[in-house]
Amino acid sequence: MRDDLDVDAFTRAIEDFNRFYIRLPVLEKLSFTTLSVLDTLASADGPMRLSDLTRTEQVSQPAITQLVTRLERDGLVERRPDPRDGRAVLVHITEAGRRIGRARHEDRTRHLAPLFAQLTGAQRQAIAQALPALTRLAELGRAQA
Numbered sequence: 001m002r003d004d005l006d007v008d009a010f011t012r013a014i015e016d017f018n019r020f021y022i023r024l025p026v027l028e029k030l031s032f033t034t035l036s037v038l039d040t041l042a043s044a045d046g047p048m049r050l051s052d053l054t055r056t057e058q059v060s061q062p063a064i065t066q067l068v069t070r071l072e073r074d075g076l077v078e079r080r081p082d083p084r085d086g087r088a089v090l091v092h093i094t095e096a097g098r099r100i101g102r103a104r105h106e107d108r109t110r111h112l113a114p115l116f117a118q119l120t121g122a123q124r125q126a127i128a129q130a131l132p133a134l135t136r137l138a139e140l141g142r143a144q145a
Helices: 007-022 032-043 050-057 061-073 095-117 121-144
Strands: 077-082 085-093
Touching: 032 050, 032 061, 032 077, 032 085, 032 095, 050 061, 050 085, 061 077
Parallel strands: none
Antiparallel strands: 077 085
8 A cells, every 4th residue: 555645744734733723812821831731731641740741841840840839829730749759749730720721622622613614525524534543643642752
């Protein structure tokens, strides 16, 4: 079977979409890193160590510590002792932190829906058919990280 996927063209399309997507107007103004940490915690299998957040968010240990301190002060995360290692702490997302993620998702959906309506039926169908492959690609990327 011949592979017709142009990975360079795919990369450019994803980058172009991401530039647009991350700049969608939002109701609550939070930094990209703040939103990324909340999203990481919300989608994780459980609480995370600061060192794990440093790795996933690609920021320095002092930067993630400062951000988590601010998020904790704002009631969006909680730090609790790691039961397996008393020297370490685990960062838990709070319900308030999860609400921010849900609100951002709903807000983005609200902005994207009218744009999807402007696509042809064939374009909407092509996106729908690509969703399983895009989901799998994201899973592979997370597993590799």
